[in-house]
Amino acid sequence: MPASPAVNAELRAACTRVLSLHRPLDPRAWFQRLAASPYAAMNIDQYGQGEAVQLLEGRVAALLGKPAAVFVPKGTVAQMAALRVHTDRRAARTVALHPLSHIELDEDGAVERLHHLTPVRVGTMTVPFTCADLAPVRERLGALVIELPLRRAAFQLPEWTALVDLHAWAAERGVPLHLDGARLWSSAPSYGRTYSDIAALADSVYVSLYKDVGGLGGCVLAGQEDFIDEVRPWLARHGSLMYRSFPLVVSALDGLDRHLPRMTSYVSRAQALAAQLAGVDGVRIRPGVPHTSGFQVLLEGDPDRLRQAADDLAREQSVWLFSEVRFTEVPGISMIEIQVGDAAEDFTDEEIAGFFREVMRGARAASGSQEPFLKSSQEDRVPGE
Structure with a gap:
């Protein structure tokens, strides 16, 4: 093409x-906004530890109804780490995902090249997949990924009943379900449900801190405490424990305040x-x-x-x-x-x-x-x- x-x-x-x-803000306006933020008065962070970082992680975990969360500077790293932990636990290297998913199209084959995971592409090129699309899958899956919304297919969401069915399908087979919720924040209104209602259908959830809420960058990965504990070493191995994250974190907290309502x-x-x-x-x-x-x-x-x-x-x-x-x-x-x-x-x-x-x-x-x-x-x- x-x-x-x-x-x-x-x-x-x-x-x-x-x-x-x-x-859009130019660099000077960004500096002014960050300096004016009440979150700028918090102690500065270091290698992922700090008052504002912990506030952000706790706030997103509460919004998603998950026990634990971790801030990650890059969504690609967060999702690779999540899938690596899920597939290691299952002792299965296969990951079912949509052929138009961000992981498939926009990450230069990261899960394949860096973690040797095998994508199992499910569904058609026009709509999100359903349980019916999973019927032909015969191999043991290490994880199932659902992108909400499916950006490359016109930001479409699966029907709520289809999403619930996918959760049940995965739970019945013991397959971890991961939500690529880069734009989860703008998905909830059409469902008429809370973020925690949606996140309850998944074992792990990634949410962006800039795509809907306008931060400078970064994301949060949420799940059970033991899952997040297992994720942290992979974040370090990917070089994503930044010495200072406070500009991203302050802008994210401001963005949640400004745009979620x-x-x-x-x-x-x-x-x-x-x-x-x-x-x-x-x-x-x-x-x-x-x-x-x-x-x-x-x-x-x-x-x-x-x-x-x-x-x-x-x-x-x-x-x-x-x-x-x-x-x-x-x-x-x-x-x-x-x-x-x-x-x-x-x-x-x-x-x-x-x-x-x-x-x-x-x-x-x-x-x-x-x-x-x-x-x-x-x-x-x-x-x-």
């Missing part, structure tokens, strides 16, 4: 409004915005009703021309609509992602739809085409129903 068009980072930084995620509103806004964009010619939303604060937008046109049209809009109106424009398997159709955070509050839904119409007109003019061939449609499933 061809590479997607490069993003102009300088142009993005010059924009006064950015649609996705949270309002608003997560339902971000998901509701994503659903309202998706409905508005569905009325734009040449645009299709996937899924039609977003399950989380993120969703895909399918656009008629070539990625290079769409990128150019979006860059022209950025130069003329200082508005950054989207970053990466990806090719799809359908010729002439490209894909972008929108992830709603507080940055979207600087726009109205109608205004955003108008900007998309401008981009579509610009891309069509560049290609010599005037008529859209991609008509809007919506899928109505919401996973909590």
Whole structure:
């Protein structure tokens, strides 16, 4: 597949409004925010030990209803360590996961190359897997991984009943269930359940501290106390015990304060915005009703021309609509992602739809085409129903 068009980072930084995620901060603004935080008054940490680190770990453990948790600077390391402990305990090197999962697509084969684990790819390329997809698996599994939401499949969530069934399937067979909950924070509203309700279905849970809650980086891995104790040596072996973590930790604590109470509103806004964009010619939303604060937008046109049209809009109106424009398997159709955070509050839904119409007109003019061939449609499933 061809590479997607490069993003102009300088142009993005010059924009006064950015649609996705949270309002961007330059380095000076980050330093000011960290200095103003009440958490900055806590004692500084050292090699994962410190007042703010322990506060963060305890807070996330309580949110997830788990007895123990550990802060990790990088999610890739946290998940490798979790899977290594689970598979060692089971004396089985196989890990069942979705072929579009982050572990499969975005970590350069880390679990295979570094831990010699064998992925067992389960399900189709369009939706999260279910117990029915596990039926053909005959080998002994060391772990089962569920990504909530499945980002590469349009941030989709499995139905709640399907998730409960997967928990029961794994428990019956003694297979540890690990949740890749990078965006778990924005998954709860559609389920209408608490974070601890969702996490109770898993033996271990990883949550990001920047994807939904806007911290500088890092994550937390949660589970039983003995599990976390076994994980810690693997964190050290991966070189992830940073001498100082306080900028990441302070920003994470602030982010939890700032964004967790608003997560339902971000998901509701994503659903309202998706409905508005569905009325734009040449645009299709996937899924039609977003399950989380993120969703895909399918656009008629070539990625290079769409990128150019979006860059022209950025130069003329200082508005950054989207970053990466990806090719799809359908010729002439490209894909972008929108992830709603507080940055979207600087726009109205109608205004955003108008900007998309401008981009579509610009891309069509560049290609010599005037008529859209991609008509809007919506899928109505919401996973909590």
